[in-house]
Amino acid sequence: MRPGITHIVLLLVLPCLAVASDTGKILEISGLWINEAPPVAKIHAAYLNIRNTSDEDITLERIESADYERVEIHESIVNKGRASMKAHDVLEVKANSTLKLQPGGFHLMLFTPSRRMLAGDSSSFTFYFDNHTQLVSSARVKKLAGTHSSHKH
Amino acid sequence: MKNNLIRTSIIMLALIAFGAGVGVFTARQQAAQQPPQIQGFLWPEPKELQAFSVVDHANQEFNLDNIRGKWSFLFFGYTNCPDICPITLAVYSQLYDKLQASKTDEAVQMVFVSVDPDRDKPEQIGDYVSYFNKDFIGLGGSAEQIETLTRQIGIAFFREAAADDGSYLVDHSAAIFLVNPDAQLVAILSAPHKAEVLYDRFLKIQSFLSGRNPA
Numbered sequence: 460m461r462p463g464i465t466h467i468v469l470l471l472v473l474p475c476l477a478v479a480s481d482t483g484k485i486l487e488i489s490g491l492w493i494n495e496a497p498p499v500a501k502i503h504a505a506y507l508n509i510r511n512t513s514d515e516d517i518t519l520e521r522i523e524s525a526d527y528e529r530v531e532i533h534e535s536i537v538n539k540g541r542a543s544m545k546a547h548d549v550l551e552v553k554a555n556s557t558l559k560l561q562p563g564g565f566h567l568m569l570f571t572p573s574r575r576m577l578a579g580d581s582s583s584f585t586f587y588f589d590n591h592t593q594l595v596s597s598a599r600v601k602k603l604a605g606t607h608s609s610h611k612h
Numbered sequence: 613m614k615n616n617l618i619r620t621s622i623i624m625l626a627l628i629a630f631g632a633g634v635g636v637f638t639a640r641q642q643a644a645q646q647p648p649q650i651q652g653f654l655w656p657e658p659k660e661l662q663a664f665s666v667v668d669h670a671n672q673e674f675n676l677d678n679i680r681g682k683w684s685f686l687f688f689g690y691t692n693c694p695d696i697c698p699i700t701l702a703v704y705s706q707l708y709d710k711l712q713a714s715k716t717d718e719a720v721q722m723v724f725v726s727v728d729p730d731r732d733k734p735e736q737i738g739d740y741v742s743y744f745n746k747d748f749i750g751l752g753g754s755a756e757q758i759e760t761l762t763r764q765i766g767i768a769f770f771r772e773a774a775a776d777d778g779s780y781l782v783d784h785s786a787a788i789f790l791v792n793p794d795a796q797l798v799a800i801l802s803a804p805h806k807a808e809v810l811y812d813r814f815l816k817i818q819s820f821l822s823g824r825n826p827a
Contacts, residue, residue: 496694497743498743500691500694502694529777537696537803541784542784562695562699563695563696
């Protein structure tokens with residue numbers, strides 16, 4: 460039987476799908492959440508876990524958001540009582556490890572929200588890695604413990 | 613002679629025992645009166661704040677008169693701070709709840725001072741702090757006004773270089789400063805902050821300074 464167009468397409472596409480699904484299992488994003496911020500705040504923070512189950516280090520290169528103009532990677536540092544933030548162009552996730560971005564440490568800095576983000580809302584993010592993996596994850600907006608609902612809208 | 617020796621020994625032993633008993637009693641009395649230990653955050657000779665002038669959310673002057681008569685927690689940050697500042701103000705909120713619930717007989721106020729005068733205007737600062745609790749006080753003003761307070765407390769803040777879109781970050785103190793009702797800067801409470809730890813330290817500082825034992 461002579462190979463037709465269908466066969467050729469399948470031969471080309473199937474391996475790619477296999478690779479994509481394979482690298483998709485290597486990396487996992489979990490616990491993505493945005494801290495609900497006061498209405499006047501135009502820069503927010505998001506936190507998450509990135510799990511790398513491969514034997515190689517993988518680098519998070521950039522993040523895009525449906526609801527923010529720009530997303531950057533930052534690290535809060537308190538040194539001798541002085542708080543500062545250090546920007547990171549990329550973020551390395553070591554082989555066989557989980558990188559945790561959490562309050563007071565590494566976090567995603569989210570610039571200029573397109574809408575008011577309230578606890579319970581969701582927002583989609585796409586994460587791009589240097590192994591050509593793209594992961595889409597939905598962040599849930601939550602309040603930090605202790606934050607009251609006494610604010611005005 | 614032997615009887616004299618025995619009698620003398622008994623008397624000596626009795627005197628020694630009596631002396632030891634007096635010593636133990638005295639030590640216990642002193643221990644009972646010993647003030648609670650502070651975990652290294654208390655200044656032995658608190659610095660009295662001098663005149664300063666900043667503005668509150670209503671653009672009204674806030675100065676020493678607003679500090680006297682109350683315990684004041686002060687934290688210095690800015691409203692565009694996405695991580696450390698909202699975390700600290702959330703802790704502020706929990707701490708304030710505990711203080712309110714404790715029915716302390718001394719007034720307490722939670723103060724946030726913006727060290728970003730170019731972007732944080734008084735009304736904006738007020739909206740920011742009221743999100744965490746409507747009783748919180750937000751202060752700001754011009755750079756010169758803010759420095760009348762920050763310089764004497766020893767706060768340094770630094771505006772980093774702006775990005776292409778004009779946005780910038782501000783380095784600031786992560787500590788919470790405690791001022792007593794006599795407008796004396798009595799303690800610096802270092803990050804990371806937890807409400808229960810701050811509450812415990814505050815009670816101990818209150819007791820230490822007043823000479824009372826904590827409840």
